[in-house]
Amino acid sequence: MRYLIISDLHANWHALQAVLNAASGDWDSIVCCGDIVGYGAAPNEVVDWVRANVRTIVRGNHDRTAVDIENMEWFNAAARDAMKWTAGELSAGNLEYLRLLPKGPICENGFEVLHGSPVDEDEYLTNPREIGMMIPYLDRSLAFFGHTHLQGTFESRRTVTREISKPAGAETEVIVDLDDSAWYMVNPGSAGQPRDFDRRAAYALLSTESRQVRMLRVEYDIAGAQAAIRRAGLPEPLAVRLGLGR
Numbered sequence: 001m002r003y004l005i006i007s008d009l010h011a012n013w014h015a016l017q018a019v020l021n022a023a024s025g026d027w028d029s030i031v032c033c034g035d036i037v038g039y040g041a042a043p044n045e046v047v048d049w050v051r052a053n054v055r056t057i058v059r060g061n062h063d064r065t066a067v068d069i070e071n072m073e074w075f076n077a078a079a080r081d082a083m084k085w086t087a088g089e090l091s092a093g094n095l096e097y098l099r100l101l102p103k104g105p106i107c108e109n110g111f112e113v114l115h116g117s118p119v120d121e122d123e124y125l126t127n128p129r130e131i132g133m134m135i136p137y138l139d140r141s142l143a144f145f146g147h148t149h150l151q152g153t154f155e156s157r158r159t160v161t162r163e164i165s166k167p168a169g170a171e172t173e174v175i176v177d178l179d180d181s182a183w184y185m186v187n188p189g190s191a192g193q194p195r196d197f198d199r200r201a202a203y204a205l206l207s208t209e210s211r212q213v214r215m216l217r218v219e220y221d222i223a224g225a226q227a228a229i230r231r232a233g234l235p236e237p238l239a240v241r242l243g244l245g246r
């Protein structure tokens with residue numbers, strides 16, 4: 001089975017289109033690690049698409065908050081404004097869909113899917129030390145997560161966890177052959193709001209047959225996504241950061 005793994009779409013329709021074009025023909029099923037709304041200008045388009053196309057998905061903190069906007073005191077001002085706007089934009093059907101999204105981790109075909117960490121959907125896992133501490137909480141030796149908007153594959157053996165290098169510069173792909181004796185936590189990166197100083201949309205592909213993960217980046221119409229954010233009247237920093245990739 002071949003999976004397209006996406007996370008943190010954040011209502012960025014332009015980025016999602018580029019990912020789907022680039023990955024066309026390379027997957028049989030789609031997995032999403034959450035945060036399909038928030039920040040971006042196309043919440044209904046993205047949620048409509050997810051509802052029609054994504055079979056395996058966990059909720060992210062933005063998905064949860066869109067249907068519970070009283071509880072977002074820990075969001076920064078721009079995120080809060082965007083979340084209020086998003087909640088007002090979403091159709092009743094899409095709000096209900098977000099409300100019913102499962103909290104991770106969930107299991108799919110031998111791997112786990114979660115948003116933040118295996119023990120807390122709001123926890124940020126950014127480095128090998130933090131990942132290493134979470135390995136004992138996994139039920140499977142392969143897990144996909146999101147939340148940080150930082151693409152990365154972490155490989156853990158006994159007490160040593162290391163990060164495998166990801167596509168950098170002009171590279172668009174890094175292939176990781178999964179070793180049966182190691183444990184892996186893979187962040188496909190954010191399609192809709194990358195923060196690893198690489199403004200290209202991030203995603204991953206998994207082949208369970210060849211036991212291979214591919215970390216990928218693709219250019220997208222950033223100016224189009226920024227124009228949509230400005231047209232919607234969303235906070236300017238949300239447009240600017242797409243151009244910076246941070």
Ligand code: ZN
Nearest residue numbers: 008035060147
């Ligand atoms: Zn996010």
